[in-house]
Amino acid sequence: MAFSRSLSSSNSLPLLAIFLLTLLFYLNFVSRVIMAPLLPVVESELGLGHGQAGSLFFYMAFGYGVGLLGSGVVSHFLTHRLTVTFAGLLGGLSLVLISRSSSIGAIHTGLFFIGFFAGLYLPSGIATLTELASRQNWGKAMAIHELAPNMAFITAPLLAEFLLRFFSWRDSLSVLGGWMIGMPFFFLLFGKGSRKRGEAPRFQLFREVLINRSCWVMVLFFMIAIGASMGAYAVMPLFLVSELGLERPWANTLIGLSRSFGIILLFVSGVLIDRIGPIRALTAFMTATGLFTLLLGAVPGAVPVSLLVFLQAASVACLFPTGFTLVSLIFPERLRGTAVSLVIFMGFLFGGGILPSALGHWAEVFSFSSGFALFGIATLVLLPFFRRPISRLDLSG
Secondary structure, three states: OHHHHHHHOOOOOOHHHHHHHHHHHHHHHHHHHOHHHHHHHHHHHHOOOHHHHHHHHHHHHHHHHHHHHHHHHHHHHHHHHHHHHHHHHHHHHHHHHHHOOOOHHHHHHHHHHHHHHHHHHHHHHHHHHHHHOOHHHHHHHHHHHOHHHHHHHHHHHHHHHHHHOOOOHHHHHHHHHHHHHHHHHHHHHHOOOOOOOOOOOOHHHHHHHHOOHHHHHHHHHHHHHHHHHHHHHHHHHHHHHHHOOOOHHHHHHHHHHHOHHHHHHHHHHHHHHHHHOHHHHHHHHHHHHHHHHHHHHHOOOHHHHHHHHHHHHHHHHOHHHHHHHHHHHHOOHHHHHHHHHHHHHHHHHHHHHHHHHHHHHHHHHOOHHHHHHHHHHHHHHHHHHHHHHHHOOOOOO
């Protein structure tokens, strides 16, 4: 009981405030990943190849990066609290507009705006989170916040299959968009967010972040982390349906359930980061991610691949609390929003945009499985290149 009261105290870990912020992050994330389980239907209806289907995520990733870079301007004028609300509201509207688009160009534009408004959220969300929680509990706070994308990964395929029973893929997006439009008003009325203003982008801030060698180490980290998470997730339904021959409902169910392992390990990761430190945690989680991604592509058969989908998803879930904790420790508060924007911009552009497109085009010539194997090998090979520089940094301040 004493431990529970300690966690929920206002100067330690205010669970209610963090939960409401996490709920908004969940909706933010669902809007970005819902296209993955819908992709087999979209690909068939629009007559797209694997490469074209995978390329849809590039437009979203590019918009996400632009939103991240522009988030400082918006949060400077609106405060972090209003930025979070504004991002959720217009993200939902963008989903509705996509559902009414009649051309692939209009869909690309809608995906760009979904990414853009989602990008506005993250720096303000992280700034709010580190203000709400005491520093010694940042690992736990980040782990709770990371429930949002993991719950989105779990529920998006199941939600997509449920909606497809009653609606077309276009109407399914409208239903989800309506939900997203309504929830930010709830947060605005009852949520607790930072009323501080973000730092408007200035050349000096960008320069201070970019000349820091740790910035580029974290860029590499998030390229791998986002690629192993969102990049693999984006094309996983196509992989399971087209190469393993699974039925779409079963493939989406498998993908959704596999992410439930991540929820369990997410809490373990938060405690582990605070106990053994983010550097050792990074090594353990990245090694597991690279190994399981490699095996996902190298091991044949539906049954072992299904098991590896679970293991790979669980290891990936632990990467993001580690990464955000490191960014929060490496950069001072005045640079933290700019650092998050730049690091996630470059990481997401590759991992969430270029990688799914590349895997799709690679699969048209070779296979998805060989693409996964190569990415797993690259992850393991690159591990020493960002672990050693981070280990030399002073993270005590």
